Every structure is written in C-alpha cells, then in structure tokens.
Amino acid sequence: MAGKVVLQYFNGRGKMESIRWLLAVAEVDYDEVYLTTREQYEKLLSDGDLMFQQVPLVEMDGMKLIQTKAILNYIAEKYNLHGKDIKDRVMINMYSEGVMDLMEMIMMLPFSADANAQLETIQTKAKGRYLPVFEKALSGPMYLVGGKLSCADVQLLECTLMLEEKFVGILAEFPNVKSFQGRMTRIPAISKFLEPGSKRKPQPDETYVKTIMEVFKIKLPLK
Template structure:
C-alpha cells in the first residue's frame, strides 16, 4: 500500500469530502482513485477491498478503512484532532453527529426527485435546530470543545460553507458562527483548500450523479 493515504470514491463530494477536509487540516497529503465504472467497482469488490460492499474507502497505515465515521474518527485520533479525554470526545461526537445529519440532507439533494422542494425544510432545520446550538457554543469560545482546534471545528466550517452555497445569507443571524467561520478560513491549510485547483470538490453536478448511480448500480431516486 502507498505511504500516503489513498481515497477511493467518486470524483465528487459526498461522504468523502469531510475526510478530505480533515486530512487537509491535518496537513496530510493523499492520493485519490476515482471510481468511474461498474466494472471497476466490481473488480475491487472481488478483490475484497470494500467491507460491506460500499464506499468511501481509505487505505491508510496498512489498513483498508470503511464507514465514514470510523475513518474520520481514526484520522482525528491519529492527528490529535479529537478530545483530550472521554468527556471532550463525547461532546465532539455529539456536535459531529448533528453536523453530519445536516450535511447529509444537502448531500442527497442531487439524488432526489424534487430537490427544490426540500430546500425550505433544510433551511428551517438549519436555522431552528442546528445553528442555534453552535451559536451558543461559540458565543464565548474560539473553538467548540476544549479551547483548541478539533475535528468538530473542521466539520462545522465545511457545513457552514455548504449552507451558504444554498442559502447565501443564512449566517446573518448567527454572528458567533460567522466569526468562527472567518477565523477558520484564515488557517493556511484551509485557505489553500478553498483555492481553485485544490482537491476540494465542486458542488455535485449531473455527471457526478450519473457516475455514482452507474458505479453503485442505483436505479432509484430518494423521495
């Protein structure tokens, strides 16, 4: 296996994007193998690469890791981006689970039969359920947990940018979250990641959706 992590996924965001974000903030270089055909996916399945027959998959430290949460937790622990003790880790995990729930609502939009009809629901939930939690946590704190940079901060940054792509002014009533985002965007690794030509993926388009459906043999859309 490569000395650098190798990421197996489509050439798009999806559940791999948070992994890219976390490796970027940890300043870890990685390679990517993009899945482009059903035959390629089946060959990797036959070779035993994909536990549970699914992606994302990351080759790292002589292991093939499956399940995005497990991958993210491993990277966070390895690069000191998790909590200092069990209490900090559970706080981080609670924030993370909430952020992943919100981001997943956005991730599935391109695969939905009527994505526009779901946007109002996402915006409402973001404003009423999720963003108030982070606004409160950041009102008197620079970081979410433990007074230092953790994976929860990274995911919140990713999430706020995703939200602003859909709802430009969504953070106007959450000044602490907006200020936090501004601080995070000054981190050199993040500022480089946001430049054109970086490994950050663009918003999903029809090519990404078509490829994912063909590779995974999906013949349905989300309701």
C-alpha cells in the same frame, strides 16, 4: 513503512469530502482513485476491500478503512484533532454527528425527487435545529470543545460553506457561527484548501450524479 494515503471514491464531494477536509487540516498528502465504472466497484467487492459493500475507502497506515465516521475518528485521533480526554471526545462526536446529519441532507439534494421541497426542509432544520446549537456553543470559546481545534470544528466550517452555497446570507442570524467561520478560514492549511486548484471538490454536477447511478445501478430520483 506505510505508503501514501489513497482515497477511493467518486470525483465529487459526497461522504469523502469531510475526509479530504480533515486530511487537509492535518496536512496529510494523499492520492485519489476515482470510481467511474461498475467494474471498478465490483473488483473492490471481489477483493474483499469493502466490508459493508460501501465507499468511501481509505488506504492508510497499511489498513483499508471504510465507514465515514470511523475514518474521521481515526484521522482525528492520529493527528490530535479529537480532544484531550474521553469527555472532550464525546462532545466532539455529538457536535460532529449533528453536523453530518445536516450535511447528508445537502448531499442528497441531487438525488431528490423534489429538490425545492428538500431545500426548504434543509433551511428550516438548519435555522431551527442545528445552527442555534452552534451559535450557543460559540458564544465565548474560539472552538467548540476544550479551547482547541477539533474535527468537529472542521466539519462545522465545511457545513457552513455548503449552507451558504444554497442559502446566501443564512448565517446573518448567527453571528457567532459567522465569526467562527471567518477565524477558521484564516488557518493556513484551511486557507490553502479553499484556494482554486486545491483538492476540494465543487458542488455536484450531472456527471457526478450519472456516475453514481451507473456504478451502483440505481434509478433517480430516489423516493
């Protein structure tokens, strides 16, 4: 019998946060092992746990899973959050990857050489490239694809909350997205995940950035 799901990553959002969100929606309990030292990372490498020398690492169903998209797809498939057929799935994946492109820009802010310029770029792209797509997709349906909750919906909610942390009122021009956000936050599992004391991580702080620098032996800001 497979044991409890275990996540190995830093004590912060990063690429693991979307995985935490999806597990929360699927109501899957999990433990976390936080990377805090270079030695922990090197042990994962020497044990052969990191296929491409990268985290996140998720231990689940007797497997050691890496690569964020692959992990998200596995969870989505297992817990019926990936559409009813192959056509639904490809649409879900397109929306999901678009959201991830935008979220990754936000994730990189603490490591940016010019955070103010990067913020301006994120806001411009969010309002001009990404949010209009979701505003149109949500002009009638409750969810993005197939009339049912999917991993793309969960990631879009996560993304809208991240955007509002940086740009208060950014959804004012996108009422369908804002209404969608409100509906999503009323889903019991999501409402619970948004409560204080949940496993949702706060915005990155100096400790999070410093730990990543030390574990991966990188120098900031990144160029």
